[in-house]
Amino acid sequence: MLHARRASSRLPRGERPYGGLDCDAVSTFAAPVSAPVSAPVDAIDPASVRRVLIVRPRFLGDICLTLPTLDAVRAACPDAQVAYVLETSCAPLLRGDRRVEALIVAERAGPVWSVPAAIRRFRPDVVLDLFCNPRTALWTMLSGAPVRVGYPGKGWRSNAYTHRVRPRALSAVEFHLASVTRLGWPAEVSSPRLHVGEDARQEAWGALEELGIASDAPRIGLHPGARWPTRRWHPERIAELGRRYLDRRLRGIVLVSGAGDEADLVRGIVAALPAGRAAAIVGWPIHRFVAMQQTCEAFVCGDTGPLHTAASAGTPTLGLLSRNRPAMFFPYDPARGHRSYYARVECSPCHRDVCPDLRCLHRLTVDGAWRLLSGMLRSS
Structure with a gap:
């Protein structure tokens, strides 16, 4: 009773x-x-x-x-x-x-x-x-x-x-x-944390090895996709952010991820990066995908599911937030390496999934994102 x-x-x-x-x-x-x-x-x-x-x-x-x-x-x-x-x-x-x-x-x-x-x-x-x-x-x-x-x-x-x-x-x-x-x-009040099993880790490492990625190569993850356009940053800016990372990390690798129906978007960004230094992660099962996120020294994503799985897996995460205020949907501790990038435009926050005026995304610049991301990277 x-x-x-x-x-x-x-x-x-x-x-x-x-x-x-x-x-x-x-x-x-x-x-x-x-x-x-x-x-x-x-x-x-x-x-x-x-x-x-x-x-x-x-x-x-x-x-x-x-x-x-x-x-x-x-x-x-x-x-x-x-x-x-x-x-x-x-x-x-x-x-x-x-x-x-x-x-x-x-x-x-x-x-x-x-x-x-x-x-x-x-x-x-x-x-x-x-x-x-x-x-x-x-x-x-x-x-x-x-x-x-x-x-x-x-x-x-x-x-x-x-x-x-x-x-x-x-x-x-x-x-x-x-x-x-x-x-x-x-x-x-604590930070969300996901359990990532050893089997998932080994599966992720095996899949990365098949892509030719050395286990000791530093890497970041870029996730350009999202279900709604108000949450998708410009692909060319994602690619430029990846180039800046590769300039900084001479042995670095960029993992560009997306769902199965985002293959063209992902591969287009990979093609815009230096040959051999980027790989497409498309349609991976969620347990392997989260384990892959955990191998990254940082993960960059818009306001969509993988943003939260990365942070909850313990990977320093840069959230590109457009319509939603960070204090609401990015409650992750900066002391653990997490950062949010939010333009705080005149019409934000809002609850629109589709909008003809995407100033909230336009005002997120590559310079601003790189300033945050570069500060998140481990010193080498």
């Missing part, structure tokens, strides 16, 4: 998610601290929790941003079993991660009842729905868990939750951590 802990006051009513603060061209980062907990009257005793389910089925970057929440759950309930629901394409991110006892993999075209049935077999005491779309709200409602955490203001979906949380946070990491503090549990 789960036990509620009594307290004298409820969580304060919050502002709208992610707040309305502004930020500078290089993101700010709050040093890890415990998020303040004003214990609600319906707080849950973590010692009484045996099984916790975290629900965030997709996108690579968004899943990475929930990893501090996973750490906070593990710290609050060290003896509990933890399961995570995510889609097939994202499952390799957490496969083999010792923080998770079970992965519940959702097939986009699979049987309707397969995920609810798997959740019921897990028998969670607590569900944290960090997505709150119609599908995840239904899974949460059908979970059988006595404690279900989600967001208010979602219409019928909010009825699925016993504990509704109103985050008061700009950072996406802290936004998710609010679901933990809603239960009266402490939550440390």
Whole structure:
């Protein structure tokens, strides 16, 4: 049986998610601290929790941003079993991660009842729905868990939750951590970290060797693609940034990566770089791709999934941010080598995926990006 802990006051009513603060061209980062907990009257005793389910089925970057929440759950309930629901394409991110006892993999075209049935077999005491779309709200409602955490203001979906949380946070990491503090549990604000297994590392090294890349050659990764044009920097600027790196590193290699449908973009950039000093990484499976990112001395990417997998794998990452403010979606510690490049134009931040006015990208210059990247490189 789960036990509620009594307290004298409820969580304060919050502002709208992610707040309305502004930020500078290089993101700010709050040093890890415990998020303040004003214990609600319906707080849950973590010692009484045996099984916790975290629900965030997709996108690579968004899943990475929930990893501090996973750490906070593990710290609050060290003896509990933890399961995570995510889609097939994202499952390799957490496969083999010792923080998770079970992965519940959702097939986009699979049987309707397969995920609810798997959740019921897990028998969670607590569900944290960090997505709150119609599908995840239904899974949460059908979970059988006595404690279900989600967001208010979602219409019928909010009825699925016993504990509704109103985050008061700009950072996406802290936004998710609010679901933990809603239960009266402490939550440390930390950097996301991915587990990269030894098998994945060996597979990545083997694939790089097949491309003729020496294991001791310094390298950076450049990822020019993204689903939406507001997140894609100009290919010719990506290529010029790569040339500047190669001028700096006499034995350096540039790895240009992309999804399978971005092959032409990737190979065009490789062709613009000196022969034999760049390689195309196209359509690699996610476990091998993240292990490849971990071999780089730096990784450069727009505001898309590989930006977050690189930073979460521990590689110093340069985020080319256009429409989104760094303090929200690039909460990575500069002390670990991470940097964001953000022009802070008149119309930014915004939520447009397509826009006829891309000044937020145009004003990200090669000089500005190289100034940040060159400072990130290890001295040789």
